[in-house]
Amino acid sequence: MFKFLVKRILWLIPVVLGVSVLIFTIMCFTPGDPARNALGADASQESIDEFNEKHGLNDPYLVRLGSFLKSTFPEFDLGTSYINGSSVSEQILSRLSYTLRITYIGILISIALGIPAGIIAATNQNTWKDSLSMVVSLFCASMPSFWFALLLVMFFALRLGWLPTVGVKSWTGYILPCVSIGIGGAASIARQTRSSMLEVIRQDYVTTAKAKGQSRSRIIWGHCLRNALIPVLTAIGGQMAVLVGSSLVCETIFSIPGIGSYLVTGVNQRDYPVVLGCVVILSLIFSLTMLCVDLMYAVVDPRFRNILKS
Amino acid sequence: MSEKDVLLSIENLVVEYSSDSETVHAVNDVSLQINKGQTLGLVGETGAGKTTIAKAIMRILPDPPARVTGGKIIMDDEDLLELKEDRMQKIRGNRISMIFQDPMTALNPTIVVGKQIMEAIALHEKVSSREACKKAEEMLEKVGIPKERYSDYPHQFSGGMKQRVIIAIALACNPELLLADEPTTALDVTIQAQVLDMMNELKQELGTSVLMITHDLGIVAETCDCVAVIYAGEIVEYGTAEEIFDHPLHPYTTGLFGSLPNMAKEGGRLKPIDGMMPDPTDLPEGCKFAPRCHYATEKCRQGRPELRNMGGSHVVRCTQR
Ligand SMILES: Nc1ncnc2c1ncn2[C@@H]1O[C@H](COP(=O)(O)OP(=O)(O)OP(=O)(O)O)[C@@H](O)[C@H]1O
Ligand code: SF4
Ligand SMILES: [Mg+2]
Numbered sequence: 001m002f003k004f005l006v007k008r009i010l011w012l013i014p015v016v017l018g019v020s021v022l023i024f025t026i027m028c029f030t031p032g033d034p035a036r037n038a039l040g041a042d043a044s045q046e047s048i049d050e051f052n053e054k055h056g057l058n059d060p061y062l063v064r065l066g067s068f069l070k071s072t073f074p075e076f077d078l079g080t081s082y083i084n085g086s087s088v089s090e091q092i093l094s095r096l097s098y099t100l101r102i103t104y105i106g107i108l109i110s111i112a113l114g115i116p117a118g119i120i121a122a123t124n125q126n127t128w129k130d131s132l133s134m135v136v137s138l139f140c141a142s143m144p145s146f147w148f149a150l151l152l153v154m155f156f157a158l159r160l161g162w163l164p165t166v167g168v169k170s171w172t173g174y175i176l177p178c179v180s181i182g183i184g185g186a187a188s189i190a191r192q193t194r195s196s197m198l199e200v201i202r203q204d205y206v207t208t209a210k211a212k213g214q215s216r217s218r219i220i221w222g223h224c225l226r227n228a229l230i231p232v233l234t235a236i237g238g239q240m241a242v243l244v245g246s247s248l249v250c251e252t253i254f255s256i257p258g259i260g261s262y263l264v265t266g267v268n269q270r271d272y273p274v275v276l277g278c279v280v281i282l283s284l285i286f287s288l289t290m291l292c293v294d295l296m297y298a299v300v301d302p303r304f305r306n307i308l309k310s
Numbered sequence: 311m312s313e314k315d316v317l318l319s320i321e322n323l324v325v326e327y328s329s330d331s332e333t334v335h336a337v338n339d340v341s342l343q344i345n346k347g348q349t350l351g352l353v354g355e356t357g358a359g360k361t362t363i364a365k366a367i368m369r370i371l372p373d374p375p376a377r378v379t380g381g382k383i384i385m386d387d388e389d390l391l392e393l394k395e396d397r398m399q400k401i402r403g404n405r406i407s408m409i410f411q412d413p414m415t416a417l418n419p420t421i422v423v424g425k426q427i428m429e430a431i432a433l434h435e436k437v438s439s440r441e442a443c444k445k446a447e448e449m450l451e452k453v454g455i456p457k458e459r460y461s462d463y464p465h466q467f468s469g470g471m472k473q474r475v476i477i478a479i480a481l482a483c484n485p486e487l488l489l490a491d492e493p494t495t496a497l498d499v500t501i502q503a504q505v506l507d508m509m510n511e512l513k514q515e516l517g518t519s520v521l522m523i524t525h526d527l528g529i530v531a532e533t534c535d536c537v538a539v540i541y542a543g544e545i546v547e548y549g550t551a552e553e554i555f556d557h558p559l560h561p562y563t564t565g566l567f568g569s570l571p572n573m574a575k576e577g578g579r580l581k582p583i584d585g586m587m588p589d590p591t592d593l594p595e596g597c598k599f600a601p602r603c604h605y606a607t608e609k610c611r612q613g614r615p616e617l618r619n620m621g622g623s624h625v626v627r628c629t630q631r
Contacts, residue, residue, distance in 0.1 A: 202372065204415040210370050211410075212430040212479065213403035215396075222429075226420045302420060302463040 001298075008294070012287050017073070019283040020276065024068055027272055028061050034270040038082040055082065068276065078277035083269055088277035091262060098168065098258035100285070103240075103247050105178040110185030110239055115232065117186070118193020122228075123220055125198060133190060141187035145246035149180035149253050166255040177254045181246045185239035192235035196228040203227070229300050237293040244286055317519045318367070318406075318487055319343045323381035325362050325371065325543075332591045336362045338543040339381075344487060347517040351534035351551070353524060353566070357587055359543040360523045361411060364489040367521075368408055369398055385487075404434040407480040408489040411523075413473035413496045417464040423475045424450065424460030430482045449478040454504060469496045477505060484516050491523045506533060527567050531555065536623070539563050542588055542598040545617070549624035559626040561603045597629070605630050 035051040036043065052058050056067060071077045078088035114137075121133040140148075153176060157165040164173050200206065201224055209223045251260035259278050266274030297304045325337035337359045344350050352360050365371045367383055369390065383390040385405075390398065407430075410416040417426060428446035432439055447457035453474040464472055473496040480488060490509065494502040506529065512518045522534055530537055530551065537554040539547040539562065547560040558564045565583040585602035588594055594601060596611040603610070609629050617625045 204410065204412060205418040207365075207370050207372075208410060208416045208426075208476070208479070209418065209429075211368055211402055211408050213399045213401070213433055214429065215399060223418050223421070227418070300420070303465050306465075 008291050012284070012291075015287050016280060016283050017069075020069070020072065020280050021065065023279045024065055024276060025061075027270075027275060028064065032270040034082050034272060037269045037271070051082075072276070072280065078280070079273035081266075081274050082271045083274075088273050091274075092259060092277055092281050095258050095262055096281070098256050099247060099251070099260055102174065102177050102181065102250065102256065102258065103243050103285075105174060106182040106243050106247065107185060107236070107240060109178055109182030110189050110243070111236065113182070113186035114189025115193050115229075117190040118232075119197060119220070119225070121190065121194040122197035122201065130194075134194070137187035137190045139187075140183050141191065143184065145181050145184050146249045146253060148183055149176065149250055152176045152180050153253075166253075168254075168256050173254070173256075177247075177250045177256060181243055181250050184246065185236075185243055188239055188242075189232060189235050193228065193232050196231040197224060200224045200228045226300055230297065233293055233296055233300065237290055240286065240289050240293070244282055315345050316343050317346045318383065318385045320363070320367070321382045321384065323363065323366060323383065324379045325359070325366050326377050326379055327375040328377060329375055334590045335593055336376075336543050336590060337366065338593070340540070340543070340545055342538055342545065342548075344519050344521055345535075346519055347513065348535040349513065349520040349522050349533050351522045351524065351530040351537040352540060353527070353530060353537060354540035355583075355587055357590065358540045360540060361491055362543075363540075364408060364491050364521060364523060367487075367489060368402055368406060370402070370408075400434070403430045403479075403485075404483045405485055406487045406489065407483065407485040409473075409477050409480045409491060409493040411491040411495070413469050413476055416476050417472055419464055422461045422463055423467065424457075427475065427478050427482055430479055434483045446478075446482070449482050450475075452481075453478045453508065454501070470498060470501055473497055474501070474505070477508070481508075481512060484512070485518060486516075487519045487521070488512070489521045489523075492525065493522075494524075494526070494529065509533070539566070542590065542593060544598060544627065546599065546627045547625070548617075549620075549622065553622060553624040557624070559620060559624070559631045560599075560628050561605055561630075562599050565602075597627075 034055070034057065035048040039047055039051060056064055059067075071079065076089070078092065080087055081091070117133045117137065121130045124130050153165050156163045156176060163175055164170075167173050168177075206219060206223055209219045214222070247258070248260035248264055250256070251258045252264045255261070259281060263275060263278035263282070265271070266278060320340060320342045323337055323340045327334040327336055340359075340363060342350065342352075342363075352363070354360055362371065362376070365376075366378055367390065371378070378391060381391070385401075390401070393401075417423065424443065424446050427449050428439070428442045431437065431445050431449075432442040435442070435445075437445070443460075447460055450457050450460060455471060455474055455478075459467075464475070467475065473493070477493060480490075488509070493509070494505055497505060509518075509520060510533065513520060520533070522529065524530060534551050536548070536550050538545050539554070539560065541562050547554065547558070547563045554563065555567075558567070562583070583602060588598055588601060594611070596609075596613055597603070597606070597615050600606040600610045607629070615627050615629045617627045618631070619625050620631065
C-alpha cells in the first residue's frame with residue numbers, strides 16, 4: 001500500500017512536467033503578442049523591445065523552456081504576471097479554494113444525482129422510470145455545461161430572482177455554477193451506473209443471494225451496488241477531467257475568482273506566467289484526484305487490495 | 311409410496327427461454343416427486359434442463375428470458391408457483407436451498423465468505439447477529455474450512471473451497487429439501503467423499519430430501535434412492551436406483567450406462583452417445599431421442615411416447631419397451 005502510494009506520487013512528476021512542457025510549447029508557437037497586451041496598443045516600440053528583453057521573450061525556444069522549467073520545478077516559483085506584476089503563486093493560492101470548492105461540489109452533485117438515477121433506471125428496467133431517466137440523462141450529457149449555466153441563470157437568477165447571477169459572496173452563489181458543471185457528469189454517471197447495475201444483476205452470485213431468501217431491496221443494496229460501483233469509479237475519474245474543463249468556463253460565466261477564470265484571463269492577455277502556473281496547478285490537482293479515485297477502487301473491490309499489496 | 315410421504319411434487323412443468331427470435335423449450339411437461347428423507351437423482355446430458363428444473367422449484371429463473379408456461383410445484387398442498395414473493399422468500403434458503411453448479415461465479419466477490427453464510431442464518435433464524443456469525447463459523451468448520459478464514463474474500467479461496475462455502479450456505483438453515491446441482495464437480499475425490507458424507511449425515515439426522523443433479527454415476531449409485539433420466543427436457547425413465555441400474559430400459563439410459571454391468575460398483579461418468587441433443591428451439595415431433603436411437607421406427611416419430619409402467623415404480627417413455 002505504502003509502496004503503491006510512493007510509486008503513484010513519483011509518477012506525478014513526469015505527468016506534471018510533460019503537461020507543462022506541452023503547454024509551454026503550444027504557447028510559444030501560437031501567435032499573440034504579450035507585450036502589446038501588457039503595455040496597450042499604443043505603446044512605443046522601445047518600451048515593447050524593453051519588455052521583451054526583460055522577460056526573455058527574444059531568446060530561442062529552448063533557452064526559454066529551460067529557464068521556465070528551472071524556476072518552476074526546483075524553485076516552485078511561478079513568476080509574476082506580465083500585466084500587473086503580481087505574484088502568480090500568491091494569486092493561485094488565494095484562488096485555489098474557490099476552484100476546489102466548485103469542482104468538488106460539482107463532482108459530488110454528479111455522484112449524488114447520477115448513482116441513484118442509474119439505480120432507479122436499472123431496477124425499473126424497461127419501464128417509464130427507466131426511459132425517463134435515460135432520456136433526461138442523454139439530454140444532460142450532450143448539453144455543453146456553459147449553455148446549461150446560461151439557461152440556469154436566465155431562469156433562476158433573472159426570471160425568478162432566487163439566486164444571484166454572478167459572484168460567490170454567500171453560499172447561494174455556489175448553487176448555479178456547481179449544478180451547471182455537475183449535471184453533465186451526473187448524466188454520464190447515471191448511464192454507467194445503469195449499465196453496470198444491469199450487468200451485475202445477471203451475475204450468478206445475485207442468484208445465490210436470491211436463493212438465500214433475501215428480499216429484492218437487500219439484494220440490490222447489499223449485493224449488487226458495491227460490485228456495480230467498480231466501473232462507475234472509472235466513469236467518475238473520467239468526469240473529473242471533464243469537470244476541470246467546464247469549471248474554467250463556469251468560473252468565467254459566474255465571475256468566480258478561481259483558478260479557471262484566472263487562466264482564461266491569462267490566455268486572453270497572453271500572460272504566459274499566469275497560464276503556465278494555472279496549468280501546472282490544475283494538472284497537479286487533477287492527478288491527485290485521480291490518485292484518490294484509484295484508492296477508492298481498493299475500498300470497493302477487495303481484489304484490488306491484493307494488487308496494492310504486491 | 312403413500313401420498314403422505316411426498317415432500318414436493320412437480321406436475322407437468324413446462325419452462326421456456328424466449329427471446330425475440332426464438333424459444334428454447336428447456337423443460338417439457340416434467341412430473342417428478344421427491345419423497346421425504348429420500349434422494350432423487352436427476353441425470354442427463356448437458357443442456358437437458360436439469361438446472362432449469364431446480365431453479366424453477368426455487369423460482370429463481372432469470373426472467374426474462376425464462377418463463378414457466380405450465381405446471382405446478384406442490385409442497386404442503388400449496389403451489390409454489392402461485393405463492394406471493396414474500397412467502398417464497400421465507401421458503402428459499404430455509405426450507406428449500408440450492409447448491410450451485412459453478413463455484414467460481416456463485417459467490418459475491420466483494421463480501422467476505424463468512425458473511426455470505428451468516429446472511430442466510432440471520433435471515434431465517436431468530437438469532438442475534440453474534441450468534442449467526444458463530445453459527446456461520448461452525449458451518450465453515452463443518453465443511454472443512456478453518457473458521458479463521460471467515461473474513462477472507464472468495465478470490466482468496468480455491469475452487470473446491472468456494473464450492474464448500476456454497477454448500478455451507480445451502481446447509482446453513484437445515485433445509486427440508488436440498489437441490490444439489492452437481493455439488494462435487496469442482497472437488498477432488500477425498501473432499502468429494504467428505505461432502506457426500508456430510509449430505510448423508512444431514513439426511514440421516516434431519517430427514518432432508520435431496521434432488522441430486524449429477525453426471526457421476528458413482529454418486530448416483532452411492533446416494534440416490536430413486537433416479538430420473540432426463541433427455542431434451544423430458545423424463546424418459548424413472549425408477550428406484552436398483553431398477554435403473556439393474557434393468558435400464560430406455561435406449562438412452564442403456565446408451566448412457568446400461569451396457570456396463572458393473573457401472574454402479576465401479577463408478578464412472580456417463581458415456582457419450584453418438585450424435586447430438588436435438589436443437590431445443592426445434593424439437594422433433596415424436597420421440598425426441600429418435601434421431602440418435604438404433605431402435606427407432608416410424609411409430610417413434612409420429613407422436614410423443616407416453617410414460618409406461620414397467621412394474622414397481624419403474625416407468626419408461628419408449629414405444630419399443
Ligand atoms: N439464461 C438462458 N437463456 C437462454 N437459454 C437458456 C438459459 N439457461 C439455459 N438455457 C437453455 O436451456 C436448456 C437447459 O439448460 P440447463 O442449464 O437447465 O441444462 P443442464 O441440464 O443444467 O445442463 P448442464 O449439465 O450443462 O448444467 C439448454 O438448452 C440451455 O441452452
Ligand atoms: S421411442 Fe423409439 S426412438 Fe424413442 S427411444 Fe424408444 S425406440 Fe428409440
Ligand atoms: Mg446445469
